[in-house]
Every structure is written in structure tokens, then in C-alpha cells.
Amino acid sequence: MEVDVSNQPNLPTPPYYNRLHDMSNKMIQMERDGKVMIEKYQKYILIYGALLIVFSTGLFFYCFYIEMNWIQSHLFLLIFTIGVIVNTLFRLFLPIKSSYYNGGYIPVCSEEERSQAIERAQLALKYNKKLIETNYLARYCIYCNHFLPPRAYHCMICNKCTLERDHHCSWLGCCVGKSNLRAFWQFLVSMGLIGFIGSYHFSMFWYEILFVSNIWTPFSFKIGLLYYFIIMMTCISFSITALMILMLYIHTRDILYGLSGVEIGELNTKEHNHENVHHPPMSFSNFKKVLGPNILYWIFPLQIN
Ligand SMILES: [Zn+2]
Ligand SMILES: [Zn+2]
Incomplete structure (x- = not known):
């Protein structure tokens, strides 16, 4: 996938989307304080x-x-x-208990696909876009620096990845997921x-x-x-x-x-x-x-x- 970002802040979709419900940094910090x-x-x-x-x-x-x-x-x-x-x-x-994921998974695909996944994640972070990679074998978490197993997602509040992440529950103070x-x-x-x-x-x-x-x-x-x-x-x-x-x-x-x-x-x-x-x-x-x-x-x- 070739994406020229030098003069093109609007990245093509898919897999980049404008964020529909973006949590502001203030909201994330509030939720994190609540969790602590x-x-x-x-x-x-x-x-x-x-x-x-x-x-x-x-x-x-x-x-x-x-x-x-x-x-x-x-x-x-x-x-x-x-x-x-x-x-x-x-x-x-x-x-x-939440099923947090701590890394170790290597997606079964070519080396090139893996490096493209890292590139996609970097671009999404750079332009604050939502990344939806349903059609890709390799997905990369830019916050935790590891490849994601299928159905695992990062939580901005827990600052960890969760297996089969459903949502972050503010009442329980943890992510609801697989476990x-x-x-x-x-x-x-x-x-x-x-x-x-x-x-x-x-x-x-x-x-x-x-x-x-x-x-x-x-x-x-x-x-x-x-x-x-x-x-x-x-x-x-x-x-x-x-x-x-x-x-x-x-x-x-x-x-x-x-x-x-x-x-x-x-x-x-x-x-x-x-x-x-x-x-x-x-x-x-x-x-x-x-x-x-x-x-x-x-x-x-x-x-x-
Ligand atoms: Zn993560
Ligand atoms: Zn969470």
C-alpha cells in the first residue's frame, strides 16, 4: 500500500477513517484518574x-x-x-479480571505485510485517524509496540491491549473482554x-x-x-x-x-x-x-x- 503523506493530510479510506467519537485527552485523563x-x-x-x-x-x-x-x-x-x-x-x-495482552504474537503473513501494518499504525497516529483493518492479516499497536492477535484492541484508558476487547467499563475500572x-x-x-x-x-x-x-x-x-x-x-x-x-x-x-x-x-x-x-x-x-x-x-x- 503506497500512501504519500507529504502533501496529503486526508488519507484515503479505507482503512483510515475520520474519528466519529474521539475521546479528548482531558476525557482520557479523567477516566484514567477514575480507574486509579x-x-x-x-x-x-x-x-x-x-x-x-x-x-x-x-x-x-x-x-x-x-x-x-x-x-x-x-x-x-x-x-x-x-x-x-x-x-x-x-x-x-x-x-x-481483564484479559490484557502483553505481546508475543507474530501474525502469519509476509515480512512486507508486517512492515506495512507498522506503517499504517504510524500514519494513523500522525494524522489522528481511526484505523480499521478488518481485511488485513497484520495489525500493529503503536502505543504498546507489538503486533495484535486477532480481535485484540488497545484501550487508551488502561493503556494496554485487551483480548477480544468489548469496551472499557468505567464502573469496574477495567476493560471488558475475553476473560x-x-x-x-x-x-x-x-x-x-x-x-x-x-x-x-x-x-x-x-x-x-x-x-x-x-x-x-x-x-x-x-x-x-x-x-x-x-x-x-x-x-x-x-x-x-x-x-x-x-x-x-x-x-x-x-x-x-x-x-x-x-x-x-x-x-x-x-x-x-x-x-x-x-x-x-x-x-x-x-x-x-x-x-x-x-x-x-x-x-x-x-x-x-
Ligand atoms: Zn496497545
Ligand atoms: Zn480499558
Whole structure:
């Protein structure tokens, strides 16, 4: 590939694209600071999270199963709710490690193709262009100075390459990729279930209060506090459920395509540039490849052998 850059800052496409969603240096630095903070205070964040969960679930059970006396009439719901909360706690406290790539891969192609890959990467960096090399055997990471294995991508926030990189998760403070996509998906399902269970309980509560009989009268300081908690938790539950449904839709779709978030982004960029893009068909075998052979592996944080 011959590219004369001396008098031509607009490089031909493909494989060079104008960046659609470029992160500014300030944004990258902010994300990096956040990542450092999460790593530094991980222990305390977990302790704080655990206390918050214990406190709010305690209040939750007190409100519904003691105060409203649901313990006998809603026994199955109680068992299901406890199961979901325990599963979520396991998911939260089991380590979620990123699969960072540290070099060593040599692409199977000619020496010339390898040097062209390095040249492409240098040009992209020089002109701040996005490089999409779906049709090339050799890809080079200019930041880490190594050849990339198939489906590995560099993360500007982690400043490392990640195998099968999906996206950088600001909440977890690491990249989601090959080793933790399944944990991430389960995390979304767990949080979605928590949100759904909360929404269900709170909907039943408001239905009972508004249309059946207002059992929480006369109004007192204690009842006022419980109302405050219930109103707050109703908003949080519905927001979490909506957000998790959206996230699950996006990530389940990507998993069914057998593509990572980065690869979907590459296809979108090509489509934006009016190129013919071949979307792979959705397949359930892709889902099983990531999530495990059966439903037990999809829901519970079991180890896949
Ligand atoms: Zn890299
Ligand atoms: Zn990252």
C-alpha cells in the first residue's frame, strides 16, 4: 500500500477513517484518574457497597415481610428474592479480571505485510485517524509496540491491549473482554433481576396503598421514614431495570452476532462511510461460546472448564 503523506493530510479510506467519537485527552485523563481511584479504594468500595446492600435489603425485608406481614402469603417470592440477592453478592465479590495482552504474537503473513501494518499504525497516529483493518492479516499497536492477535484492541484508558476487547467499563475500572465478558453479562442480569424484583415489590406496595387499603396509617415519624425509603427505592428500582434492559439488549445482541463492542463500532463506522458491510448472522452457538453450555452457567457465577 503506497500512501504519500507529504502533501496529503486526508488519507484515503479505507482503512483510515475520520474519528466519529474521539475521546479528548482531558476525557482520557479523567477516566484514567477514575480507574486509579477504583483500584486504590477497591477494598473500601466493596465494604461500602456491602454495607449499603445489607442496610437497604434489611429495610426492604422489614418493610414488606415484617411490617406488611407478607412472610406467609408471599413465601415463594421471599425465597426467590433471597436467591437473587445472594447470587448478585457472589457475582459482585468474585474477582472480574481483564484479559490484557502483553505481546508475543507474530501474525502469519509476509515480512512486507508486517512492515506495512507498522506503517499504517504510524500514519494513523500522525494524522489522528481511526484505523480499521478488518481485511488485513497484520495489525500493529503503536502505543504498546507489538503486533495484535486477532480481535485484540488497545484501550487508551488502561493503556494496554485487551483480548477480544468489548469496551472499557468505567464502573469496574477495567476493560471488558475475553476473560470477563461472561461475568459482565451476568452482572447485568443480576442487577436487572434485582431491579425487577424491587419494581415488582414496590408496584404491589403502591397498588395496595392506593387501591386496596392504606395500612400505613396513622402517619408517624417511623411511617414517614419508611415512605421516604420506599419512594427512593421505587425510583431506583425502575431506573435500574430500564437501564439494565437497555444494556442487556445491546450486549446480548453483540454476543449473538459473535462480535465485540469494538467490532460492532468498526462495522458502524464503515456503514457511516457508505461502504458495503457484511453483518454476520446471529447465532445461539455464539452465545453458548461466551456464556457457557447451559442455563446454570448463564445465571450462576460457575467456572467454565
Ligand atoms: Zn496497545
Ligand atoms: Zn480499558
